[in-house]
Amino acid sequence: MSEPLAIGKEHQSQREPLVSIRGVRKSYGKHEVLRGVSLDVQVGEVTILLGPSGSGKSTLLRCINHLESIDGGRIIVDGELIGYRQHGSKIYEMHPREIMAQRKTIGVVFQRFNLFPHMTALENIIEAPLRVAGISKQDAIKRGQELLDRVGLKDFANYYPAKLSGGQQQRVAIARALAMEPKLMLFDEPTSALDPELVGDVLDVMRSLAAAGMTMIVVTHEIGFARSAGDHIVFMDGGVVVETGTPEQMLDNPQHMRTKTFLKSVL
Amino acid sequence: MSSQFDALGQRPQSTLDDIDAIALRRPWRWISAAIGLIFVAALVQSLAKNENLKYPIIAQFLFDWRIVNGVWLTITLTIVSMIVSTLIAIVIASMRLSSNPVLTSISWLYIWLFRGTPLLVQVVLWGYLGLLYRNIIIGIPFTGITFLTLDTNTLIPALVAGFIALTLNQGAYSAEIVRAGMLSVDEGQREAAHSLGISALATFRRILLPQAMRVIIPPMGNETISMLKNTSLLSVIAVLELYTQATLISSRNLYQVELLIVISLWYLTLTSILSVPQYYLERRYGRGFSRDLSLTPIQRIKVALKQFHKPRVRANKDGN
Numbered sequence: 001m002s003e004p005l006a007i008g009k010e011h012q013s014q015r016e017p018l019v020s021i022r023g024v025r026k027s028y029g030k031h032e033v034l035r036g037v038s039l040d041v042q043v044g045e046v047t048i049l050l051g052p053s054g055s056g057k058s059t060l061l062r063c064i065n066h067l068e069s070i071d072g073g074r075i076i077v078d079g080e081l082i083g084y085r086q087h088g089s090k091i092y093e094m095h096p097r098e099i100m101a102q103r104k105t106i107g108v109v110f111q112r113f114n115l116f117p118h119m120t121a122l123e124n125i126i127e128a129p130l131r132v133a134g135i136s137k138q139d140a141i142k143r144g145q146e147l148l149d150r151v152g153l154k155d156f157a158n159y160y161p162a163k164l165s166g167g168q169q170q171r172v173a174i175a176r177a178l179a180m181e182p183k184l185m186l187f188d189e190p191t192s193a194l195d196p197e198l199v200g201d202v203l204d205v206m207r208s209l210a211a212a213g214m215t216m217i218v219v220t221h222e223i224g225f226a227r228s229a230g231d232h233i234v235f236m237d238g239g240v241v242v243e244t245g246t247p248e249q250m251l252d253n254p255q256h257m258r259t260k261t262f263l264k265s266v267l
Numbered sequence: 268m269s270s271q272f273d274a275l276g277q278r279p280q281s282t283l284d285d286i287d288a289i290a291l292r293r294p295w296r297w298i299s300a301a302i303g304l305i306f307v308a309a310l311v312q313s314l315a316k317n318e319n320l321k322y323p324i325i326a327q328f329l330f331d332w333r334i335v336n337g338v339w340l341t342i343t344l345t346i347v348s349m350i351v352s353t354l355i356a357i358v359i360a361s362m363r364l365s366s367n368p369v370l371t372s373i374s375w376l377y378i379w380l381f382r383g384t385p386l387l388v389q390v391v392l393w394g395y396l397g398l399l400y401r402n403i404i405i406g407i408p409f410t411g412i413t414f415l416t417l418d419t420n421t422l423i424p425a426l427v428a429g430f431i432a433l434t435l436n437q438g439a440y441s442a443e444i445v446r447a448g449m450l451s452v453d454e455g456q457r458e459a460a461h462s463l464g465i466s467a468l469a470t471f472r473r474i475l476l477p478q479a480m481r482v483i484i485p486p487m488g489n490e491t492i493s494m495l496k497n498t499s500l501l502s503v504i505a506v507l508e509l510y511t512q513a514t515l516i517s518s519r520n521l522y523q524v525e526l527l528i529v530i531s532l533w534y535l536t537l538t539s540i541l542s543v544p545q546y547y548l549e550r551r552y553g554r555g556f557s558r559d560l561s562l563t564p565i566q567r568i569k570v571a572l573k574q575f576h577k578p579r580v581r582a583n584k585d586g587n
Contacts, residue, residue, distance in 0.1 A: 067458055096467060104464035114459035118477045118555045127473065128463035160555035173459075180463060 018043045018078055018184060018215050019064065025072035026059055033059045035239035036073065041184075041217060041232075046210045048226040048247075049219045051236035052262055057219045060236070061186050064217065065106040066099050077106065078183055104132060107177030111189040113169040115161040121148065121172045122157040125179045133180065140179075147175040151205050167198030171205055178209075185209065187218040203229075221266055227251055235259045324525040328516065329532065337512035338533055344508060345495045348433040353487070355434065356441030361471060363446055374442065381439035387500055389436055393428040394504030429501035437494060444486045448479030480552040488545035492538045509533060 017040035026034040033056045041047045049057040062068045064075055066083040075082040082102060085092045094102075115124050125147055126140040135143075148157055151171040161169050170190055177185060187206065191199040203225050210216055210229045220226065226233055226247055233250040235243045235258075243256045254260050314320065328334055362374035381389070392399075397419040406413035423431070452475050460470040499510035507515075513526040550563070562570065 065462055067462065100461070100464045100466055103462055106462070108459075108462035110455060110459065112455055114453070114455035116456065116459070116474055116478075118552070120555075128465055131469050131473065132464045132466075162555055176463070 016079075017041055019217070020076040021060070021064070021073070022076075023073035024060065024063060024070050024075060026056075026063060026068060026070050033239055034063070034070070037236070037239070037241055038073075039234055039241060039244065041215060043215055044213045045231040046216045046218065046229050048230040048233045049217065049236060050221075050226065050233055050250075050262070051242075055236045056239040057236050058188050061108075061188050061217060061219055064184075064186060065103050065108060067108075077102070100132075104180055105183045107180060107182035107185045109170070109173050109177055109185065109187045109190045111192050113161070113166070113173045113193070115169055115173055115176070117161050120158050120160055121153065121164065121175075124161070124172060125176045128176070129179050144175075144179060147178055148172070150208075151175045152201065165198060166194045167201045170194065170202045174202075174205055174209070183215065185214055185216045187216065187220065189219050189221070191220065191222060223251065223263075223266060235262065237262070319524070320528075321522060321525055324520075324522045325528055325532075328522075328526060328529050331516070333512045333516060334509070334529060334533070337507060337509035337530075338537075340507060341495065341498045341509040342537065344430060344433065344498045344501070344506075345491065348430060348437060348498075349491050349494055352434045352437035352441050353445075355438035356445045357476075359438060359442035360445035360449060363442065364449055378439045378442055381436050382443075386432070386436050386497060387503065390429060390432040390500050391503055393423070393432040394425055396423055396428060425501075425504045425506050429498075429504055429506045433494065433497060433501075437490065441487065441490060444483055444490070445479065447486075448481075448483035449475055451482045452478045477552065481549075481556060484545065484548050484552060488541065491541055491545075495537055495541070496534060 019039075019041035021037060021039050024034050024037045025032065035056075037056070037060055039047070049060065051057050059068060063070050064077065064082065069083060080102060083094055083099060085094055085098075115121075116127065119127065122141065122144050125144040126137070129135045129140040129143065130137060145154070145157060148154055151174055153168060153171055153175070156164060156168060156172075161172070164172065174190075190206070191202050194202065199222070203222065206216070206218070206225070207229050218225075218230075228247075230247045232244060233247055234241055235250065235254075235256070237258050243250065243254065243259050250259065251263065254263060359374045359377055362370040363378075365371060400419050403417045403419050403422055404413050405415040405417075456474055456478065457470060460474045465474070498508050501508055502511040502514060505511065509530050513530045517523045517526040547563070
C-alpha cells in the first residue's frame with residue numbers, strides 16, 4: 001500500500017466509546033450462543049475478537065449491525081441503541097427502515113466476500129451510494145474509482161467478481177463497505193476463505209485503514225495481524241468474554257487457562 | 268511466445284513429439300445412425316405415398332387468412348398472458364417468501380387453487396362466469412350499497428375470459444418457478460445488501476431478482492412453449508385462435524388431418540422461434556456467472572465472414 005486510506009474523522013474524547021456492548025445474550029432455540037457479553041470500543045481503535053469456533057464471536061459481530069436480533073442486553077453504536085427504541089422502561093422493535101438507516105454507518109466485510117456477482121467491481125461499490133445515500137452517478141463513480149485505487153485495484157473496475165481472485169474480491173468488498181463512509185467497520189474472518197498467498201494484500205488494506213483511524217472490530221485467526229494492528233484483543237469462549245487486554249498482554253502473557261490453551265493451538 | 272524459459276529458468280520441454288493418436292473406432296454410431304435413417308425414410312415414404320393425405324390442401328390453407336388470423340391471436344394471447352402472469356408470479360412468490368403470515372397464506376391459497384384444478388375446467392368456468400354471476404356489481408359488500416352494475420357477458424367476452432383463465436393458471440405455476448429462483452440466491456447476498464442499508468424492495472429488485480433470473484429463465488421458456496400450445500384449449504369457449512380456426516374450416520371441408528398438419532406446422536414454427544429470445548435472455552442474465560460468454564451465432568457468422576475475406580494464417584506449430 002502506497003498511502004494510508006484517508007478517512008476524514010477527528011478523534012472524539014476517549015471517554016465515550018463508539019461501541020458499547022452490555023450483557024448481550026442470544027440463543028438459537030435452546031442453544032445459548034452469547035451468554036452476557038460486554039465490551040467497549042473507543043473511536044479509532046482496532047479490536048480483535050479471538051476464540052475457538054463456536055465461541056460466539058461471529059454472532060456478536062452480526063448482532064452489532066442487527067443482522068441477528070439479540071435476546072437480552074444492549075448494543076449502542078455512536079450513542080444509538082441498535083435495533084430497538086427505548087421509551088422509559090419499554091423497549092420497542094424498530095421499523096426495518098430505521099434499522100436500514102443505522103446499518104448505513106456500519107460497514108461489514110464477510111468471510112465469503114458476498115459481492116454481487118451480476119455487477120462489476122465498480123457497480124458493486126456504487127450500488128449503495130446511488131440507491132441509499134442518493135449521491136449523483138458521476139460523484140459515485142469518481143469516488144468508486146478512488147476507492148478501487150486505494151485498495152490497489154485501479155484497473156479492475158469493469159471486472160465481474162468471478163474474474164477476480166479471492167484476495168481481489170475481498171478488497172473490492174472492503175471498498176464497497178467504505179463507499180458508505182461508515183463510522184465503524186466489522187470484519188468477519190475476512191481472510192479465512194483465501195489462499196495463503198492472497199491473505200497479505202487484504203491484511204495490508206486493513207492495516208492502512210486502521211492507520212487512518214478507522215474504528216474496527218475484527219474476527220480473525222491471523223495472530224500476526226492481531227499483534228501488529230490490534231489495540232485490544234478480546235478472547236471469547238463459550239459465549240462469554242474470557243479475557244481482554246493489549247496484544248502484548250494477551251499474546252505474551254495470557255492469564256486465563258483457556259486463553260493459553262487456545263493460543264498454543266493457533267501459534 | 269513470451270519467453271523461452273518459465274519462472275524457474277527451466278527450458279519448457281517442447282522436444283517431445285506432439286500426440287497424433289489414431290482415433291478410437293466407434294462402429295455402433297454408424298450402425299445406429301443407419302437404423303434410425305431407415306425408420307425415418309419409411310415414415311417419409313408412408314406419408315408421401317399416402318393417398319388419403321391431400322398435400323395441395325395443406326399448401327392451400329397454410330397461409331389462408333383465417334389461419335393467419337388465428338396465428339396472430341395465438342401469438343398475442345401467449346405474449347400478453349405470459350407477461351401478465353409473470354408479474355403476478357413475482358408478486359405471489361415474494362408474498363410466499365415474506366415473513367407476513369397473511370401474505371404467505373394468501374399466496375399458498377392462490378397456488379393451491381389454480382394449480383390444483385385442470386386448466387380446461389378453469390377455461391370453461393371463466394367462459395361460463397355469466398351463469399354463476401349474471402351481473403358484476405361494484406359496491407360495499409354486505410350493505411346493499413352499489414355503485415355500478417355490469418352485465419357479466421358484456422364485461423367479460425370469451426376472449427377476455429380465456430385470457431384471464433390462462434393468465435391466472437400460469438401465474439400459479441410461474442410463482443413456484445420464481446420462488447425456486449429466489450431460493451437459489453445465496454443468503455449472503457441479502458445480508459450484504461442489508462448491511463449496506465439497501466431497502467428490502469431495492470434488494471429484491473436490484474440484487475436478488477437479477478440473480479434469480481438465471482435460474483428462472485430456462486423453465487420459463489418451457490412454460491412459454493406450454494402456454495402457446497395451451498391457447499388451443501380456448502377453442503372450447505369459441506375464442507378464434509389457431510386451433511379453433513382450423514376446426515371451423517375442417518368442419519366445412521372435412522379435411523381434418525390436413526388442417527391439423529397445417530396448424531402443427533405453425534405451432535412448430537412458433538415454438539422454434541421462441542427459443543431465440545430465450546437464448547439471448549439467458550446470456551443477458553448469465554453475465555458475471557460464466558467466466559467466458561461464448562459468441563452468439565450472429566457474432567460467430569461475423570467472425571467467420573471476416574476470416575473468409577482475410578487470407579488464412581497458418582497455425583504456428585509452437586503454439587504461439
